[in-house]
Each structure stands twice: as structure tokens, then as C-alpha cells.
Amino acid sequence: MKLAVIITLKKDVLDPQGKVIEQTLQNMGINSLKNLRQGKYIEIELDELDEKKAHSTVENMCKKLLVNLIIEEYKIKKI
């Protein structure tokens, strides 16, 4: 089973890299752009058929290593 983890900085943590990307896109003339946050995307393949179990394994990975819970938040998706 394959899962993806999307990690972004929490809303109240300044994302200077995201700001630069946002400003550049606005300077390129994309006026409808309101807000942009950048982050990390990790694909994980597991030897597991049970979706619930796979989800909880990845959740554990996030808490123990992949995510710094003080400044980052994450979403897990099946792909």
C-alpha cells in the first residue's frame, strides 16, 4: 500500500520560503493568488494491506521522525 505525507509549517509559523514564492508568482501577474504555503511531500510504500494499520504506521513515523510537531503539521493520504 502506498501513502503520502504532506508536511507544512503551522499557520502561525512564518514561512519565508513560501512568502518569496508567493511574491514571485504575484510579480509574474497572477493576481488571484491570495496565500501560499510550501512544504514537504513524502511517498511511503508499506508491506501492509489493511488501510487502517497502514495509516497508523505512517502516523507513528510522522510523530517519531518525519514531522516536528512544534512547528509543522501533516496530512496522510492513500495514493
Added chain:
Amino acid sequence: MNSTVIVFPGSNCDRDVATALTKLQFKNKMVWHKDNNLPKSDLIVIPGGFSYGDYLRSGAIAAKSNILKEVIRAANSGCLILGICNGFQILIETGLLQGALLRNRNLKFISKDVYLKVINNDNKFCKNYKKNNIINLNIAHNEGNYFTQKDHLKELEDNALIPFKYCDKEGSINDNNNPNGSINNIAGILNNKKNILGMMPHPERMIDSLISNTDGIGLFNSILN
């Protein structure tokens, strides 16, 4: 006094720290990150550099290495731990120190000499400095922008757990002399028991007036005496 410097793939200040420690009469040993045993140590130094190429987050992978389990055990039993630069980032990732080190506010790697004010000297790392001393140390980092929650920040300020803050030549602390955007100009913090110090500036680079200055000696001397 026995000291140990932990070496990771990508550490690049390990030998500088070892030179500083030996010069100041520590009996120093270097320990590779894969080792499972720590030599008997009064002080463990986690040096600067780019452990594991800063993959995932600075310090995240090193924090899970074999030897760090032993370092955490030693820290919990009161051994002095000094994390410099990437060493500070590693200590944060282990949870021995609280908070986070974000990318520098200006998104640039900053390598320069900065002024620091000794805010709290009532700890084993700083007692040879005087309170409000202004010292000049070097910084060289990309992720040194210290951030923490409001209640922890208050705890740091109230309990004298901030040894150093960035300042100007005259000792004034404000946003103009904050190189990386750290909250309250914090350059280093202690844990509650004051046996663990994490700091972004490099005291080991300031131990010889021939190549820089000697402002870093006070820190190593404090530990010795």
C-alpha cells in the same frame, strides 16, 4: 576533566572543539555516532556541521543515532552537555531542549562575527563571564532562528535559562542586531536543570587571539572550574 566530542558524518567543527578542549586541559575523546558506549565524561559536546547533510530537518537524523541514546541517558543523569550550532539543532530534535530552530529570517546562510550579551551567568557554562558582559563570537548557520511557544519563552526568561542574546557593540538588544530572527534575540538556551546548553554561536572559534579573539575561553573555563 573528561570530555567527549560526538562525531557524525557531516560534522565539521568536531576537531575545532577538540582543539579548544585540549588547549584548556580537558582530557578529550572523540566518539563516532555508531558507537554504543560513551567514555566516562564530565562534558559531552555535540559539535557544529551538517550531520547527515541536514536531510529531513537539521539534526533530525542525528537525533536518532545510536550514540544519542547514550547521550540522552547521560544528560538525564546530570552530565554537562554542550550543543553548538548543528549540535543545538540536534539537542532540539532529541527533545532535550525545547523549541525549534527555523530557517534564518532572511533565508540566507549567515557567517559572521556577532556580539552577544551574557544575560544569565548563574550556570556551569557561563560563571566565568560577568552578567551583561559583551562578547564577540562567530555564527555560521542557515537554521538558527529560534522559536518557542509563549509559555516556554516566559519560563526561559523567568528562570534565567537564556545565557546569551544577540546585541550590538554597545550591548543594546533589539531587532536591528538580531541576525537570524530568533525570538527575543535568543542565541542560546539551557534546560531547566541547567546541565544542557544549546547555542548557535561558536565559542570554539574564539580561543586564540592570533586567528580571532579569546571571548570563547570563558565558556570552557567556566566548565573546568
